[in-house]
Amino acid sequence: MASHHHLLAEKALTLLKHSPHLLRTLSTQFTPQAASHLLLKTQSHKTLTLEFLHWAHPLPFFSLHPQCLAIHLLTKFHLFKPAQTLTLNLISTEPKPSFTIFESLKSTFHLCNSNSSSAFDLLIKSYAQSNMIEKALTILNLTKSSGFMPSVLSYNSILDAIFRFRVPNSAAKVDELYHEMIRSRVSFNVFSYNILIRGFCGEGDLEKALGFFDAMEKMGCSPNVVTFNTLIDGYCKLGRIDEALGFFSVMERRGLAPNLITYNAIVNGLCREGRMKETGAVLNEMISKGLVPDKVTYNTLVSGYCKEGNVHQALVLHAEMVHKGMEPNVVTYTVLINSMCKAGNLQRAMEFVDQMRDRGLRPNEITFTTLINGFSKQGFLNEAYMVLKEMVDGGFLPSVVTYNALINGHCILGRMDESLEIVREMKAKGLEADVVTYSTIVTGYCRIGDLEKAFRLNGEMVEKGLVPDAIVYSSLIQGLCEQRRLTDARNLFEKMLSLGLSPDEFTYTTLINGYCKEGDVNTALHLHDEMVQRKILPDIVTYTVLINGLSKQARTREAKQLLFNLCYEDSVPDSITYDTLVGHCSNAEFKSVVSLIKGFCMKGLMIEADRVFESMLERNWKPNEAVYSVLIHGHCRGGNVHKALGLYKEMVQAGFIPNAVSVIALVKGLFSEGMSEELSRVIHDVLRGCLLTDAEISKVLIEVNHKEGNMEAVFNVLSEMAKDGLIPNSEKIAMAGS
Incomplete structure (x- = not known):
């Protein structure tokens, strides 16, 4: 029998050498033993071996x-x-x-x-x-x-797989294998350490990753660009951008050239932390080294600007990347759609959906949910359900988040029974209502004044093991305050604190408003004091409520001083100084300062607003776009167009882009004052700063109407451009006073 297998092998070998195409005649009779014999005969002949394997591989005898x-x-x-x-x-x-x-x-x-x-x-x-x-x-x-x-290849492949496939208790398994490698005296290479560093960075355990980086250096294994990129990305994803930049410097000092992946990681880290202004310097450095921003760079920046609320810059970058032939991805379109929905510009949101489809991109679950949320928030439930149908038809199952968006839409319209019907539908589909579901419905009942059902639902929530969040308590407190049940509201507030839930400015302002309505301004001021001590910054609504409360008790001078004295070292209330207040928000772009200036501007107290502005400059604090925009708008409304124009020039010189509200107010003011030359200059600046091709028609309309003196048409076009995001319109604080 063995000779039969040998004969088959010899016959196949002859055919391989002279007529390989005839090998197929042996397919049905060839055996595994013959295949093994032939491979042993050809083991010194690479070409013959490969030709045989090409023939044998798909056949049963192999x-x-x-x-x-x-x-x-x-x-x-x-x-x-x-x-x-x-x-x-x-x-x-x-x-x-x-x-x-x-x-x-x-x-x-x-x-x-x-x-x-x-x-x-x-x-x-x-x-x-x-x-x-x-x-x-x-x-x-x-x-x-x-x-x-x-070899180390075996160990590396297992280490990589443990991380890649998210094996349960992965850290312990990796640690065990790592020490086994040491016991077996396996020589670690740069790939071994990179796998370990990448794996632990992926799990968010940066300290462990850094431990392996130290071990790597102690073992004399030099980190490469991949090592540094991984750690820089790890720092950035944990929000430790300054440490990432420090590691970036170490990388350069060691003679390793950062690549596009390095810079993209840094840009992503800055975007995550909202430090958008710093991305410009990183991009310039990147380009100076011959690196060209790719679609990852652009997609990251577009997302970053959208999250910051600077839709104008996001749209400019989106247009730029499309012009350069780079494809925005689904994530980019989704954040643009989300920004448009937040701005209430649903028409533009749907235009982006059409653009996605034109580029062959399919909306995903998040895209659909974003649209459903956008339509629901504005009460367009028919449109929201149309998007839901398209979502389901496209093979996506609505999540709890999707249903919560629909529930919110019904609650906004006061259609509470239908919102409960959606909860039942969710349950039928195996989805359990979460804290957001309940808090939305509780808020809905509070909004229509049905506190009995709101509290009943709150009890049901607790019975199901869900802990009411700060939103639930704030809504119930607001409902109680509106019914003038202040004792109950205060008791609920104390319970909220005892549970470790943090009230926000809305919660405090609700209670302050309740006490002011009852004429108990002293308790309201005490709450304001407590609010600041907890490092919760009062907003303009809080101060407006307090001012109104004081004014109703004929304490008008005290009402004015409440805001005015915050400019100085006087404490309002005792032990709470203006510096303390601003110190609490130094990392939030002077939110309280903008609110303070805006409060004065709303009341027409422009001298006081200017004094706050001067106080900022004396402390060497640099004003941002919001501060300039509020002041320009305030002075225009107060009739001091020359002061507004001076601030506008100062703002532009500082490199800031004026927002739509301040620009339109200034244009109207200059026109009213007959300052034609200055008016032309401002309009020219606006059009020059508008880079989007979508704005070309609007720009022509402005130029034509301006030349013809039809300023009403100019104002209308500017307003429409602002709505469409074609000129900056991101400073929400400035817009609120318009």
Whole structure:
């Protein structure tokens, strides 16, 4: 019988050498034994071996034994990629257990005079890459116990797989394997350390990753660009951007050139932290080194500007990337759509949806949910349900977040019964109502004054094991205050504090308003005091409520001083100074200062507003766009156009872009004063700063109407451009006073 297999092998070998196309005549009668015999005969001839494997690979006779021989031969020829492909195919199609495959690989090792354990490394790597990590570990141990020495490749592949496939208790498994490598005296390479650093950064354990970075250096293994990129990205994703920049400097000092991935990680970190102004310097440095921003850079920046509320700059960058032939991705379009929905510009949001489809991109679950939320918030429930239908037809299942958006829409319209019907529909589909669901409905009941149902729903929420959040308590407190049940409201507020929930400015302002309505201004002021001590910054609504409360009690001078005295060192109330107040918000772009200036502007107290502005300058605090915009708008409304124009010039010189509200107010003011030359200059600046191709028609309309003296048309076009995001319109604080 053996001679029969040998004869078949010899016949096939002859055909391989002279007429390989005739090998197919042997397909049905060829045997595994013949295949093994032929491979052993050709093991010194790479070309013949490869030609045979090309013929044999898909045929039934090419079973476990000849496949193991082939893997050894391919590694012997240093053809690791085809050897890996063959090994992956073997473990996915061979029904025999991993032990049997290992034994076959072991028995064929000596037959082909192999002196390398590469075939065992490939078997381990194949199991690891196929998410069969326990089998990979079993083969690793079998390889060692059989006298072979697995290389670092085997260990690296298992380490990588543990992280990649998110194996339960991964940290312990990695730690165990790492110490096994040390015990076995495996020589770690840069890939080993990079896998460990990337893995722990991916799990958010940056300290562990840094520990391996230190170990790497102690072992004399030099970190490469990938190592630094991974750690820089890890710092950025944890919001530790300054430390990321420090690591970036270390990288450069060591002579490693940052690449596009490095800069994209830094840009992403800055965007995450809302430090958009700093991205410009990073981009300039990047370009100066010959690196060209790619679609990742643009997508990150567009998302960052959208999150910051600077839709104008996001749209400019979006237009720029499209012009350069870069494709915005679904995430970019989704954040643009979300920004338009937040701005109430649903028409523009739908235009972006159409653009997505034109580019062959499909909206995802988040895109659909964003649109549903946008329509629901404005009470357009028919449109919201149309989007929901399209979402379901597209194969996406609505999530709890999707349903919560619809529930909110019904609650806004006071259609409470329908909102409860949606909760029942959710439950029928296996989705449980969450804290947001309940807080939305509780708020809805409070809004229509049905506190009985609101409290009943709150009780039901607690029974289900859901802890009411600050929004629920704030809504209930507001409902009680509106019914003048201040004692109950205060008791609920104390309960909220005892549960460790943090009230916000809305909660405090609600209570302050309640006490002011009852004429108890002293308690209201005490709450204001407590609010600031808790480092919760009063907003303009809070101060307006207090001023109105004081004014009703004929304490008008005190009402005016409440805001005015905050400019100085006098305490309002005792021990709370203006500096303390501003100090609490130094990282929030002087939110309280803008609110303070805006409060004066709303009351027409422009001298006081200017004194706050001067106080800022004396303290070497640099005003931002919001401060300038509020003052320009305030002075225009107060008739001091020259002062407004001076601030406008100062703002532009400082590199800030005036927002739509301040620009339109200034244009109207200059026109009223007959300051034609200055008017032309401002309009020219606006049009020059508007880079979007979408704005070309609007720009022409402005130029034509301005030349013809039709200023009403100019104002209308500017207003429409602002609504469409074609000129900056992002400073919400400035807009609120218009």
